[in-house]
């Protein structure tokens with residue numbers, strides 16, 4: 001049973017202009033689910049709906065098999081979230097911030113060293129939060145969200161604004177949390193490369209609609225068909241003729257030649273055909289489709 005499931009989840013700020021459209025997200029326990037989409041795709045709005053901070057215009061949200069509209073309290077006892085900047089008392093230490101959060105979540109004091117250890121802040125626990133880097137503040141925010149040992153953690157673009165070290169630390173932390181505590185993680189991002197490095201599953205949202213959902217391997221399979229090879233030869237017209245039968249390639253004056261391909265063996269085979277036809281190959285360039293292009297491929 002999915003730990004998080006949305007059913008035709010729809011939301012409009014303005015009448016008849018949905019920014020989340022019939023979203024059917026399905027997140028299995030134990031996975032790291034990357035919720036991927038460009039800025040403005042509707043990720044934050046979807047997360048706010050999942051956390052009950054906005055009311056759906058239509059559709060529903062189920063967490064742990066229970067409907068969010070009727071079981072909020074029991075659901076949120078099992079869920080942790082980090083959205084936007086964590087609210088911290090900057091003049092208090094990391095440990096004191098956790099102590100305050102611990103009191104209102106009524107978790108035992110023994111959890112504080114555990115969460116500090118998990119987020120790698122044990123050494124800095126006594127320092128005031130104002131001395132923390134952005135990455136450390138972000139990790140302290142996550143530590144607060146972990147105090148009640150949630151089974152599901154929802155993170156909205158946790159690496160936004162972090163420097164490269166901070167990004168790597170946050171990514172490692174997400175993986176460690178999944179590995180060591182078995183926490184299910186739902187994390188949004190606008191970077192395909194980040195999701196590829198961090199997640200086991202992915203849902204791609206564009207203009208409020210889900211365009212793809214599946215495992216990382218399934219995403220890579222879907223992507224394979226959108227990979228292209230660009231090349232330049234001593235005679236592009238002749239090269240197009242050589243590859244026409246296999247790829248239906250047409251020569252257009254002044255345009256680079258481009259063919260879709262599946263794997264590197266195919267790249268080698270294309271090169272061989274061109275050379276055997278007596279052509280000089282000046283350039284062979286693999287063009288990995290970036291997120292925008294992949295969206296286009298998926299929406300066509």
Ligand SMILES: Nc1ncnc2c1ncn2[C@@H]1O[C@H](COP(=O)(O)OP(=O)(O)OP(=O)(O)O)[C@@H](O)[C@H]1O
Pocket residue numbers: 013019037038039040041042043044045046190
């Ligand atoms: N309070 C609001 N009132 C009206 N429109 C809004 C409001 N908040 C967001 N939107 C619009 O809803 C759409 C989705 O925004 P959302 O913030 O969910 O996207 P996002 O994928 O999280 O992008 P980002 O990473 O930039 O926050 C955008 O077109 C945005 O302009």
